[in-house]
Amino acid sequence: MATAPRKPLEGPVEAAPGAPEPVRSSRSQSTRLDLSTLMGIGIALTGIIGGLVLERGSIQDIAQTTAALIVLGGTFGAVLVTTPLAIVLRAFRGLGHLFVERTGGPAATTEALIQYAIKARKNGIVSLEREADDIADPFLRKALNLAVDGTDLDELRKMMEIDIALSEQTAEAEAKVWEAAGGYAPTIGIIGAVLGLIQVMKHLDDIKEVGHGIAVAFVATVYGVGSANIFFLPAANKLRARMREVALLRDMIVEGVVGIVEGLNPALIRLKLESYDSQKGRRGGSRSSPAAGRAEKPSASTPRRGAL
Numbered sequence: 001m002a003t004a005p006r007k008p009l010e011g012p013v014e015a016a017p018g019a020p021e022p023v024r025s026s027r028s029q030s031t032r033l034d035l036s037t038l039m040g041i042g043i044a045l046t047g048i049i050g051g052l053v054l055e056r057g058s059i060q061d062i063a064q065t066t067a068a069l070i071v072l073g074g075t076f077g078a079v080l081v082t083t084p085l086a087i088v089l090r091a092f093r094g095l096g097h098l099f100v101e102r103t104g105g106p107a108a109t110t111e112a113l114i115q116y117a118i119k120a121r122k123n124g125i126v127s128l129e130r131e132a133d134d135i136a137d138p139f140l141r142k143a144l145n146l147a148v149d150g151t152d153l154d155e156l157r158k159m160m161e162i163d164i165a166l167s168e169q170t171a172e173a174e175a176k177v178w179e180a181a182g183g184y185a186p187t188i189g190i191i192g193a194v195l196g197l198i199q200v201m202k203h204l205d206d207i208k209e210v211g212h213g214i215a216v217a218f219v220a221t222v223y224g225v226g227s228a229n230i231f232f233l234p235a236a237n238k239l240r241a242r243m244r245e246v247a248l249l250r251d252m253i254v255e256g257v258v259g260i261v262e263g264l265n266p267a268l269i270r271l272k273l274e275s276y277d278s279q280k281g282r283r284g285g286s287r288s289s290p291a292a293g294r295a296e297k298p299s300a301s302t303p304r305r306g307a308l
Contacts, residue, residue: 034101037238044230067192067220071227074188079180083173090170091177097242098235105245106252106277109140113256113273116144117266125261139163139250143257153258160254164247171243175236182232189224193217252276 049059080088120128125148132144142163146156196217203209252273259269 031100032103034099037099040234041230048226061215062219062222064216064219064223067189067196067216067223070192070195070220071185071188071223074191075181075185075224075227078184078188079177082180083177087173088177091174094174094239095235098238101242102245106249106273109249109253110256110270110273110277112140113253113260114266114270117256117260117264117269120260121263121266128260140253140257143253144260147257147261153261156261157254157258160250160257164250164254167250168243168247171239171246175239175243177236178232178239179236182228182236185224185228185232186221187224189221192220192224196220248276 052059052062076088116128116131119131128144129148132141132148135141135144139160143156143160146159151159194217196213196219200210200213200217203213255276256269256273259272
């Protein structure tokens with residue numbers, strides 16, 4: 001399907017009457033605090049500290065700055081040896097995604113795509129040019145712009161799948177930073193405990209000081225094991241789950257845009273897109289998503305997902 005070359009838009013873009021609302025991606029409109037992450041960390045810390053207090057312990061028993069310095073410094077030093085600095089910095093910048101989650105999701109995107117399909121069916125796909133330039137989601141904007149420009153469907157699908165695969169590689173690299181930290185932290189905690197015991201051995205003549213020193217020495221082990229299992233490893237898994245959600249949403253966008261280009265009935269497009277929405281109970285364990293299918297059979301033209 002060929003269309004005339006698109007001309008750059010001049011001046012402010014005004015939405016045509018009856019035009020669908022573009023999909024917005026601003027943080028205030030599309031994200032909210034992830035209560036499961038905050039509650040999970042809070043419950044874990046409450047259980048551990050609460051158990052300590054019930055055993056007649058004190059928070060001061062585990063409040064050891066030296067142990068924290070050894071564990072955190074040693075852990076992130078080892079991570080920097082394992083991972084390039086640029087990826088580590090990107091992982092820290094992306095840590096905010098652990099505490100926020102998207103709102104709307106597939107349902108909101110489905111409604112937007114259906115509105116685009118209705119307008120394209122009535123007025124032709126070129127009528128979506130202005131709406132495409134107004135879309136805040138860069139992935140949907142790119143897909144719709146390619147469709148409006150008359151890109152071949154196979155080429156359009158290939159280009160968008162490459163984008164999905166590359167974004168998954170980036171997200172996987174960031175998740176592996178926290179996974180690596182979760183692997184190193186317990187071992188660094190043991191190193192901290194051994195260093196503490198070395199200091200204890202210097203005061204064997206004072207049995208009271210020995211007992212106190214041994215207790216302090218093992219705090220580093222608590223910090224290492226605790227940080228790995230309460231934060232680092234769960235953070236890696238949560239980021240991977242978010243990555244799968246985004247990949248599935250983008251697969252849905254590709255299918256929706258392809259359906260628009262093919263001129264399918266909006267009702268049929270809706271049925272296809274709703275199969276991606278877990279809220280409707282359509283995504284069961286026996287169903288494999290397009291993302292999973294491509295991961296099992298990587299092609300030579302697209303990068304393998306999850307590979308660094």
